[in-house]
Amino acid sequence: MKKGLLGTNHLNQILQELLNKSSDQIERFGKIFRLNDRVLQTENDYDKDVFNGDLGYINKIDKINETIDVLYDDKVVNYDFKELDMLIHSYAITIHKSQGSEYPVVIIPIHTQHYVMLKRTLFYTALTRARKLAVIVGSVKAMRLAVKQTDTSFRTTMLTEKLL
Numbered sequence: 001m002k003k004g005l006l007g008t009n010h011l012n013q014i015l016q017e018l019l020n021k022s023s024d025q026i027e028r029f030g031k032i033f034r035l036n037d038r039v040l041q042t043e044n045d046y047d048k049d050v051f052n053g054d055l056g057y058i059n060k061i062d063k064i065n066e067t068i069d070v071l072y073d074d075k076v077v078n079y080d081f082k083e084l085d086m087l088i089h090s091y092a093i094t095i096h097k098s099q100g101s102e103y104p105v106v107i108i109p110i111h112t113q114h115y116v117m118l119k120r121t122l123f124y125t126a127l128t129r130a131r132k133l134a135v136i137v138g139s140v141k142a143m144r145l146a147v148k149q150t151d152t153s154f155r156t157t158m159l160t161e162k163l164l
Contacts, residue, residue: 001094001117006109006138008092015091024061026068028084035061039070040090040097048077053097055090095122098129106130110138110146118146 001007016037024035033039041054050072059076060069066081079087090097095117098106108126110118123146127134136143 001114004113006111006113008094011092011109012089016089019091026061026063026081028081031084031089033058033061033068033084033087035059038090039087040093041086042088043086045086048079049075050077053100095126095129099125101129102131103129104131105133105135107135107137110136110142112139112142112145115145118142119149120147121150123147 002009004010016032016034020034020036022034022036025032027033035058037058039056039058041050041056042052044051054072056070056072056077058068059071060067062068068079068081068084069076070079070087106126106129108123110123112118123143
């Protein structure tokens, strides 16, 4: 989840302070963006050729022209300061944002604070994001709740009918 002490918003603030002490920074939309911050694109932008879920690093902050450059795998994308609402810090990301990706190490906070998210399918998804190592931090009670809770919701999509 994003909210709460164990939410990605709070964890990103703490991790940024610990991992990136760069003094070259700007503040926009209530967030501090620093040189070398790890960021994630939150929406598709076909003009910039970046898409929801793309991960990169801020590699230039130009305060005169009010732009930043983000280095993605194979390209540098330039953002005006007014476009920074398309970026979030990605030291910590939600399970939803991580789907379809793998990481060498995944740290999974699991606590009853996020009771509504304690489902076996989400826990499984979180675990399977780890390529080499998964570290679970939290309470045994929360992990038991997650493992026991099968998602019994049924989705009515009418997909079969639409395909026929």
